[in-house]
Amino acid sequence: MSMKQSAVIAPSILSADFARLGEDTQAVLDAGGDWVHFDVMDNHYVPNLTFGPMICKALRNYGITAPIDVHLMVEPVDELALAFAGAGASGISFHPEATRHVDRTISLIKEAGCKAGVVLNPATPLDSISCLLGKIDMILLMSVNPGFGGQKFIPYVMDKIRQARAIIDDTGRDVRLQVDGGVDVDNIGELWEAGCDTFVSGSAIFGSGDYARTIARMNAEIDSLG
Numbered sequence: 001m002s003m004k005q006s007a008v009i010a011p012s013i014l015s016a017d018f019a020r021l022g023e024d025t026q027a028v029l030d031a032g033g034d035w036v037h038f039d040v041m042d043n044h045y046v047p048n049l050t051f052g053p054m055i056c057k058a059l060r061n062y063g064i065t066a067p068i069d070v071h072l073m074v075e076p077v078d079e080l081a082l083a084f085a086g087a088g089a090s091g092i093s094f095h096p097e098a099t100r101h102v103d104r105t106i107s108l109i110k111e112a113g114c115k116a117g118v119v120l121n122p123a124t125p126l127d128s129i130s131c132l133l134g135k136i137d138m139i140l141l142m143s144v145n146p147g148f149g150g151q152k153f154i155p156y157v158m159d160k161i162r163q164a165r166a167i168i169d170d171t172g173r174d175v176r177l178q179v180d181g182g183v184d185v186d187n188i189g190e191l192w193e194a195g196c197d198t199f200v201s202g203s204a205i206f207g208s209g210d211y212a213r214t215i216a217r218m219n220a221e222i223d224s225l226g
């Protein structure tokens, strides 16, 4: 039986207006976004630089109460993961190759009170995380190479999503399956059918001009498939 959970739309604030970050984050949540996807880039693990725990804390102080799901594209991981747990993160996902002891990193995140996820780049095989399926809360499959918003969805990831869904269902556990990169109104239905339940989308929402209409269209695509 499929363990797929209810659909979550997680707007990536990588594409928000950084000069008005609190206001723009609240706007996308008011427009129907479920979680805040918070892309942390360190100009080391990926060739780009974004924001750190202080900005996460600032969003909490501003009054953002929705789950903040932190996508760490940093190396090493542990110290920053703990800093984000202290800064109000709800979930923390990291790239396993960026930490020396993956199991320990997951334990640290969970002991700090956050959901823990692992992120696989497009070409990283699923069997690299087979030992972790009993322990993690989320698998995030990258459908672009990490580092930048606004890239095109890499088509071969669709098959990997189907395989990940089958593997998750075999465990009988509630493990969220997230997809990140190039998600838009036109492909979200196919992604839902392939087995994703959590949809990160940055440029398609923030670049659309009408956040509420775009998120409503995404949800309508999913609802039409049941």
Ligand SMILES: O=C(CO)[C@H](O)[C@H](O)COP(=O)(O)O
Binding pocket: 012, 014, 015, 037, 039, 071, 144, 145, 146, 147, 148, 149, 150, 151, 180, 181, 182, 183, 200, 201, 202, 203, 204
């Ligand atoms: O992790 C990311 C990039 O590394 C972003 O979350 C992702 O690219 C979302 O942006 P878009 O929807 O514009 O592709």
Ligand SMILES: [Fe+2]
Binding pocket: 012, 037, 038, 039, 071, 180, 200
């Ligand atoms: Fe991301």
